[in-house]
Amino acid sequence: MTRFRSFLTVFLFVATVSVGADDIAGGKSPSAVVGSFQEMLIEVMKTAENTTVKQRYENLEPGVGRSFHIPLMIQIATGKYWKQATSEERVNLASAFKRMSISTLATLFDGYNGEVFRQLGEKDGPRNTRLVMTELVKSDKSTVSIAYLTRNFGDRWQIIDVIVDSGISELLVRKSEYNLVLKEKGIPGLIDLLNAKADQLISG
Numbered sequence: 001m002t003r004f005r006s007f008l009t010v011f012l013f014v015a016t017v018s019v020g021a022d023d024i025a026g027g028k029s030p031s032a033v034v035g036s037f038q039e040m041l042i043e044v045m046k047t048a049e050n051t052t053v054k055q056r057y058e059n060l061e062p063g064v065g066r067s068f069h070i071p072l073m074i075q076i077a078t079g080k081y082w083k084q085a086t087s088e089e090r091v092n093l094a095s096a097f098k099r100m101s102i103s104t105l106a107t108l109f110d111g112y113n114g115e116v117f118r119q120l121g122e123k124d125g126p127r128n129t130r131l132v133m134t135e136l137v138k139s140d141k142s143t144v145s146i147a148y149l150t151r152n153f154g155d156r157w158q159i160i161d162v163i164v165d166s167g168i169s170e171l172l173v174r175k176s177e178y179n180l181v182l183k184e185k186g187i188p189g190l191i192d193l194l195n196a197k198a199d200q201l202i203s204g
Contacts, residue, residue, distance in 0.1 A: 038117050044056055044059050045112040057103055084187070115136060117135070128152070146164055148161075
């Protein structure tokens with residue numbers, strides 16, 4: 001995947017697999033959730049050259065829903081505008097954000113070059129969260145550090161942010177990008193924009 005590293009700074013939803021099947025299925029730990037999603041992602045990558053964007057989207061969608069808390073992520077990314085939105089707008093916005101995120105993944109993960117993902121452990125994060133520390137080892141042996149911020153939602157842990165190379169968080173990037181649209185067109189404008197981007201990517 002020639003665009004793999006650039007994608008990490010745009011919208012990275014990868015994880016690592018080194019946990020038991022029972023833990024993965026139940027989402028009993030942050031590392032299990034991260035591992036479960038990466039296992040599915042690797043399979044999508046391995047078959048990407050023989051599948052369409054739409055097929056990869058369909059294969060990725062279940063894992064994204066299980067592993068990431070999409071409503072909280074878009075709530076954080078939209079800040080004060082989320083509080084002003086109606087219940088219907090919040091549902092539509094979360095759906096649009098999910099569609100755009102998965103379609104981006106389906107478009108950019110278009111092959112497999114023997115990448116390996118390693119879990120390096122967990123540590124406490126801010127406000128009762130846990131960080132899952134991982135690294136991506138590429139075919140040329142170079143590495144990319146990836147940290148996943150997870151939170152417990154009662155019955156399972158889910159990912160709520162991704163930090164690459166100890167840099168800025170994915171949600172802060174999204175918040176900066178969406179702010180101008182929200183100022184000019186509000187929540188309905190952002191919903192339309194995200195859905196339009198998703199439609200364009202999936203149709204390709």
